[in-house]
Amino acid sequence: MKLFEYEAKQIFVRYNIPTPRGFLATTAARARDSAAQINAPVALKSQILVAGRAKAGGILFANSPSEAEQTAAKLLGKEIKGVKVQSLWIEEKIAVKRELYFSITVDRANRCYVAIASSAGGVEIEEVAATAPEKIVKTLIDPVYGFRLYHGRNIAKKLGYVGNQMNDLASIFLKHYTLAMDYDAELAEMNPLVETSDGKFVAVDTRIIIDDNALYRHPEFKSRLLEEAGMTQQELEALKSGLAYVKLEGDVGIIGNGAGLVMATLDAIQLYGGAPANFLDVGGGASADMMAAALDIVLSDPKVKVVFINILGGITRCDEVANGILEAKKRVGFTKPMVIRLVGTNEEEGRRILTEAGIHVLDSMEEAAKKTVEISKSGGA
């Protein structure tokens, strides 16, 4: 789960990592008060969870409280990358000497956490990795002994700092690691970590993504999950029904069982010239309730012209899936054409149930994908 910048900042403050003085504002008047309290030029930062908000105009600056008020009025309610701005983080604008990067994240290949630092902060770290990999310092972290102060000093040295600055940075890195572990962060990032014109270090932008599977250890964020910004209505419904759903841009609705199989189904639709409207994994079992919920969600997307249901029965039984589809049909009502591919355990029985109900069933995934694309091209008739 992604935390908002202001939530992450509050955590960094609790761990004594310097951040710019700031306040959360949901109204222009509150933005004005915040700027007055800060009593210096401020940055007004949209609290949204989409990447690239600065480039999209989500961060603006103001030199006075009245300018802050006007700027806040412009930002609040504005849509940035499809997400409405509902709050702003107003903070002191920092005089930048140099921008650094520091993060703790997961190194999947080495099955451990890794500290990533760079002297080229303020831009996406992948960009640096692609264009100037020599500017990146990676330190693998031993799962038992953890990240130590001397690791921090080594990194600071490699970024070009000595003396007090080296020690200051090392201490910030260690605190950062501690908070990342305490919060089960799959990513905790300072970008940029700014060296100010007077030689101090301040975490100007901070990002924390908590491992969803560890949310039970962080109940204060658990209730947030359902109202997480940036989710569509269908995505919220899917989450509540325990379905994995991702909205895409095309017109072919897709339902399948198993993440890999559903991804491969999307790919097959594209291979034959179609455009998938969504990813939807009903998971194992695929009961009537799950199928009904899945169809409901897929059909509520007005762009969908045809639905492709691709089920491979393993432990899941095809006759149960077939009954699930019929039950779902009764409840939801099929308003769009369907192509169903159903193979595996008890497939004869499953096929019989659907055929008797007048639903055509195919057994080759590729044939079914081709047919689905044809229907989508002919306008869903």
Add this chain to the structure above:
Amino acid sequence: MGVFVDKATTAIVQGITGTQGSFHTRLMLDYGTQIVAGTTPGKSGTSVHGVLVYDTVEEAVKAHAANASIIFVPALFAADAAFEAFDAGLKTITIITEHIPIRDAVQVMHRARQQGAVVVGPNTPGILTVGECKLGIMPAHVFKRGVVGLASRSGTLTYEIATGLSFSGLGQSTCIGLGGDPIVGLSFVDVLKAFEKDEQTEAVALIGEIGGNFEELAAEFIATEGYSKPVAAFVAGRTAPPGRRMGHAGAIIMGKSGTAASKIEAFKKAGVKVAQKPSDVARLLAEKLGK
């Protein structure tokens, strides 16, 4: 023959009295897997499908010689179960459980390395050496004894491709679900090394998906080590958008890394045949093997 599990594998089931544990214990026994004991804390003295239940792995292993374990316990207790299995000296641990926190999984894999143990999963359908041993939840009937070593990051897609291999007559030696989580015990490189040494395995199929870089590392390994057996790959998720989890916790493109395009390109560069659709895997390997 086959890799990691075979006729000599003797396993305990951790979490044997639960719905999943009990159901799949029966199916594993039906397959011929030697399930020698089970554990559920607080249920010692009972039995499940004729398998005796113990409170602790230590007791189970003392009473019955075992060398492997399969874990069905809930995510909250799964890491604890894995540590318990390592401590009892078990060397092949399959973790079916989904939703284990990354921080716990990292510690489990660290301990596994120290103990020289192999971890299949977490979030895996398991591992099966055809006709010898099944430590998992996969439907046994889709597999047929044969020559292709299969490793995959997903469940149903494995069954899809295994069905194709069985139908083509190639069949499988061992099928391994690496697991859908970001942190899993086995990589494609690990299984390539194991399949290289296995006499029954004549070719390898790698079923990847978006996220991480196991596919790229496998391609690099094949290119630099001069792999001796033909390899075909399929990568799911060409249409996946960045930053979204596609069902599996580990199936996510972070920024620009972990894309299907990057993995497919890496495989092609290494001379690995890449299937455009699942059914192509069997055809590509049949061509390479001249069968």
